[in-house]
Structures are given as C-alpha cells and as structure tokens.
C-alpha cells in the first residue's frame with residue numbers, strides 16, 4: 001500500500017475510536033513532555049553553569065608568568081641557576097605580544113602590592129590590586145554597592161566587604177558573614193582614602209650609583225648592580241571610595257587576594273614598586289617595568305589549550321583551570337543521562353499504552369482484518385496499517401508532548417524566578433529547549449511507538465482470515 | 473486421460489483436496505478428498521447441508537485457506553505452492569468474493585469500501601475514483617456513495633459487496649450464500665447481477681447455496697457435498713434462460 005493511503009486509513013481508524021486513541025496519545029504526550037522537561041532542565045542548568053563560570057573569569061583566563069620567576073619555592077637551589085635559554089622577561093613588549101595573539105581579548109598585567117591606607121587618619125595595612133575595565137562585567141560586580149570605576153585612570157577605589165568592615169572598626173567575627181554590604185557601604189561611599197606607596201623611579205643622570213630604597217630589603221640593595229639601579233620614592237595618592245563588593249573578584253583570577261581595588265591604568269601610572277622589581281634587578285635593564293604575572297583573557301574557552309601552547313612557545317609559564325571545565329562537562333553529561341533515563345521511563349510506560357490500545361484494536365477489528373485479507377490485503381499491508389496507526393499516535397503524541405514539556409518548563413522557570421525575586425536574587429534563565437531536542441523528542445516518540453507497534457502489527461498480520469470471518 | 477485433449481483449459485482444478493482440523497484427539501474432516509474441475513466462464517453451484525464443507529471448499533479455492541492434502545490449481549497456478557504474499561496477490565487480482573453477511577467495513581462509506589481493493593493494488597487516486605464510480609454504476613448505487621453500510625438495506629449492501637468484488641476485474645467470482653440474508657425478491661436481484669457478470673464479463677462463478685431451486689435456476693452445474701465429500705456432480709440447464717433483459721432491468725429501478 002502507498003504511504004498516502006496508509007496514513008489516510010490509519011488516521012481514519014484512529015478517529016473511529018477517538019476517545020481510546022486520544023487517551024493513548026495523551027499518555028505518549030506526557031511521556032515526551034517529561035523527557036523534554038527533564039532534558040531541557042539539564043541543558044538549561046548546564047548553560048547556566050557555563051554562563052556563570054564564563055562570567056567568573058575562571059575558565060577564560062590564562063595566568064602568564066616568566067620562567068625566571070620561581071613558582072615553586074621548594075626548588076630553592078634552582079633559584080640562582082641559569083634560566084632556560086628560551087625564558088623571557090615579562091615586560092611591556094611581551095604583554096603587547098600576548099595581547100596580539102589570536103583568540104586573545106586582552107592581556108593585563110597583574111599589579112598587586114601591599115601598602116598602607118589611611119582612612120579617618122587611622123592607618124590600615126592591606127593589599128591593593130589593580131582591576132582592568134573588563135572586570136566590570138564579571139559577576140563579582142553584579143551586586144556592587146555604589147558603582148564601578150568611572151574611568152580606567154580615575155583615582156577611585158572599590159573595597160572588599162571585609163576591608164570595609166575593618167575601616168568602620170567592626171571586628172570581623174567568624175560567622176558574621178551575613179553583614180549587609182549596603183549597610184557597610186552607606187557611610188563609606190564618597191569618602192577619601194590616602195594611599196602611601198613606594199614609587200619606582202628611573203635613575204637620574206649622574207646619581208646612578210646610589211639608590212635610595214626606603215622600604216626595601218637591605219640584602220637586595222647590597223647585591224644591586226650599580227649600573228641597573230633606580231630610586232624608590234615614597235608617595236601618597238588620594239582615592240575616592242566608589243563601591244563595596246561582597247565577592248572577592250580576585251579570588252577567581254590570581255593566587256593573591258586583594259582587599260582594595262584600583263583602576264589598572266591608574267595603578268600602572270603610579271609605578272609602584274613590586275616584589276619583581278627587586279628580584280629582577282640583576283638582569284633587568286633598570287628602566288623597564290616588569291610584571292610578576294599577566295592575565296590573558298581568551299575569546300573562546302574551548303581553544304584555551306591552543307592559546308596556552310602558543311604562550312608556552314613564546315617562553316612563558318602558563319596556568320589555567322582547563323581541567324575543571326572538563327570534569328564539569330562530565331558531570332553534566334552524567335546529569336543529562338540520568339534526567340534522560342527518568343524522562344524516557346515515562347515514555348516507556350506510555351508505549352505500553354500503545355501496545356494495549358493496538359492489541360485491543362486487533363480484537364475489535366478482527367473481522368475487519370479478515371475482510372481486508374479476503375479482498376486481497378497482504379500480511380505486509382495489514383502490518384503496515386497497524387504500524388502507521390502506532391506511528392501516527394507517536395508523532396501526534398510527540399508534537400503535543402514537546403509543546404507540553406516546553407510549557408511545563410516555562411512555568412517552572414517562571415515560578416522559580418518569582419521565588420528568586422522574593423529572595424531579592426537576580427532572575428535566572430535555566431530552561432532551554434534547543435531545536436535539536438524538539439526534533440529528537442518527536443523522533444524518539446515515533447521510534448518508541450513503532451517499537452510498541454511491532455508486536456500488535458505482527459499479530460494482526462498473522463491473523464487467519466477464515467477464522468476471523470467465521471463468526472459474526 | 474492424457475489422450476483426451478481438454479476442450480477448454482479448466483479455470484479451476486481441485487484434486488483430492490483435504491482440509492482436516494485436529495481438535496485434540498478427534499480429526500474433523502471439513503473437506504475430505506474433493507476433486508472437481510470448473511471450466512473458464514462456467515457458473516457452478518456448491519450444494520449441501522449445513523456443515524457439509526461448502527464454505528471450506530470455497531475458502532480453499534479463494535486462497536484464504538490452504539489444503540492439508542491435495543492440490544488446487546487455478547488458471548495453471550498451484551495455490552499450495554504460492555507464498556503468503558503471492559496468495560494475497562492472487563486474492564487481490566484473480567478472485568472476487570461475496571459473503572452471506574456482506575462483510576463490508578462499517579466505518580467506511582460505500583465508495584471507500586468499494587475502492588479498498590484498489591488501495592491494496594496501489595492504484596492511484598484519480599484512476600481509483602473513476603473505477604469506483606463505474607463499479608457502483610454497474611450495481612445501480614451511484615447515489616449512495618457517501619453512505620455508511622449501516623444506512624443501506626441488505627440488498628443494497630450486497631450490491632456494494634458485488635461492486636467491491638469486481639473492482640479489480642477478477643476472472644473468478646466466489647460467492648458464499650450471497651442471498652442467504654435476503655428476501656427472495658432482493659435475492660433474485662442479486663442473482664441476476666451475478667449472472668450478468670458471468671455472461672457479460674465472462675467471470676467464472678462458484679456459488680455456495682443450500683437452496684436447490686436457486687441453484688437450478690442459475691447454475692450450469694450442481695455439485696453436491698456431504699460430510700466433506702463430493703457426492704454428486706450433475707449438469708443443469710439454467711431455468712432462467714435469459715433473465716437479463718427483464719430481471720436486471722428491474723433490479724436497477
């Protein structure tokens with residue numbers, strides 16, 4: 001029989017006992033809906049997680065250090081050994097070169113220094129870290145009190161919550177973490193901080209032989225090569241407090257925590273002396289700024305390995321959290337599998353409904369099958385007809401089920417967002433029904449229905465027409 | 473026997489056909505060694521008491537059932553050697569069947585019932601519509617195409633069944649008590665149509681009946697069965713010598 005005739009006959013047969021077939025189809029729809037709901041939840045959560053992680057800067061950042069910088073302090077004996085031949089200084093030209101690599105958005109020096117900040121005429125020792133403008137979009141600043149730096153050179157500061165508490169003289173008790181950021185920020189925003197720091201200055205002509213190291217370590221000063229010396233001058237910088245953050249944005253990027261943040265360009269212009277300056281004295285030309293590390297942000301985290309390899313080839317050490325993404329993907333693959341199995345279970349139950357409906361239809365339509373065979377229908381024709389009925393229920397149930405699953409997901413998403421709003425948390429989109437899932441769900445429903453139709457169809461085809469026609 | 477040349481090749485030749493059913497310990501011999509020949513274009517009646525095996529013989533000729541022994545050869549083809557698929561093809565193209573209980577599909581309209589064999593034969597829609605119209609015109613039911621069988625009288629339903637039986641232009645018409653559920657006037661109408669197919673379309677007709685009078689009126693040969701065995705095979709001159717001009721005219725009114 002032709003496909004058009006099969007479809008026509010199948011649909012008319014389904015219409016004949018509309019209630020029973022509708023109920024069966026509803027069963028399939030519910031199965032498909034639960035499958036779609038489960039899988040789209042899994043996919044949505046995965047997308048949410050990777051979106052979050054991308055924003056955290058955890059997975060799109062490579063931290064680049066010079067090979068001369070001993071990363072592992074256990075290897076003290078190697079410290080004065082000659083550096084590898086291809087090792088390079090992490091200076092401004094290197095940074096520019098990193099910046100120009102394919103797949104790289106930006107390469108920013110990690111400037112971090114310990115210094116004294118005066119607030120309300122009281123000194124506080126802390127670590128200051130520089131933030132590039134791109135940090136603005138990381139989720140650490142999503143819940144900022146106040147605002148991000150007005151420009152990359154503005155003399156402004158953003159405080160970490162714990163430091164804000166310290167400035168206000170509130171002891172940081174463990175467990176008292178629930179302090180409201182807004183409460184801390186209110187008295188601080190707009191106030192000034194005075195930052196005292198050591199500025200590194202290029203040597204002036206004539207006075208090259210002696211360097212004034214104000215806060216330096218005397219042994220380093222003694223080892224200094226007189227030709228490559230510089231002076232260190234004590235300076236002060238006024239900073240306006242513009243924001244207070246809850247999260248420590250630096251915890252995501254580098255090994256050292258900062259408690260006060262300043263704009264990157266401002267930090268660079270201050271030429272604050274950093275630990276690297278002293279360590280690299282022997283080999284540096286003296287007038288070059290050296291960076292202890294440079295954070296490279298990549299466009300496509302999937303290609304982070306290629307970018308890392310390229311940077312290694314340039315002669316630097318790299319560090320990224322590549323493997324973490326991989327295990328995360330593994331976790332979601334397992335999650336999807338489990339959600340999929342649960343979803344499929346409902347569909348499997350629904351397929352038993354198909355078997356039941358079709359077997360009932362055979363009993364009911366015994367005579368009809370006998371008639372069809374008597375007037376020339378082959379076994380294959382009868383089989384195909386029952387298959388077509390199962391398939392039609394499968395496709396119909398698939399379409400209705402996808403729509404239903406999509407609607408259920410939407411309602412869950414909506415409900416959760418209302419809940420999140422009540423908890424004054426930002427709304428989240430953790431629900432995703434990609435097109436491939438729509439197609440796959442309908443196809444899966446069709447396949448399951450056809451498999452369910454196998455037995456009834458074979459049974460209908462085997463029916464003996466003489467017996468079927470024998471009695472009224 | 474080999475010396476005697478056949479005057480006309482037989483349409484049907486059944487040789488020592490048996491259809492036995494095993495019911496536990498007992499063996500039921502529904503058909504028990506029947507041999508018969510039917511010429512092409514002949515009108516044969518199968519007579520016998522209830523349970524004598526008439527329907528069983530007819531089902532064997534129709535290829536709906538397979539004999540447990542013996543052979544049935546229809547137009548040179550041994551039905552026993554055909555596969556299930558080939559048997560279906562044989563039923564579709566060579567045989568038209570009519571039953572006592574009409575056996576129309578109740579959920580389908582008259583036109584859909586008639587065109588159903590054409591769907592199995594994979595005839596395309598446009599051609600199908602023309603053929604269905606012609607077949608229904610032949611049995612005088614053009615005006616009832618969209619009715620369900622339940623909305624028709626018994627005679628009308630049997631006419632639908634006749635239209636369905638001849639839609640694929642089969643050479644063989646097998647009828648199992650076609651007038652059994654009809655009153656004598658309607659029965660005569662149906663029988664006249666069967667005879668018309670026999671004479672005008674040259675269809676070979678094998679009709680099961682237990683009414684001797686009906687058989688004597690239309691059939692050229694009467695075959696008597698009893699307990700699954702052929703007991704008498706007699707020639708007959710149909711009483712209705714030329715009923716076409718009068719009776720079939722009346723049936724179409």
Ligand SMILES: Nc1ncnc2c1ncn2[C@@H]1O[C@H](COP(=O)(O)OP(=O)(O)OP(=O)(O)O)[C@@H](O)[C@H]1O
Nearest residue numbers: 493500501502520521522523524525526527528529
């Ligand atoms: N499937 C079966 N199993 C057992 N016995 C059967 C089966 N089919 C038919 N028979 C027996 O075979 C015999 C012949 O049956 P058949 O239907 O051919 O008779 P019939 O001559 O057509 O009778 P009727 O005039 O009542 O239609 C009967 O005795 C019947 O019981």
Ligand SMILES: [Mg+2]
Nearest residue numbers: 526527528648
């Ligand atoms: Mg019978």
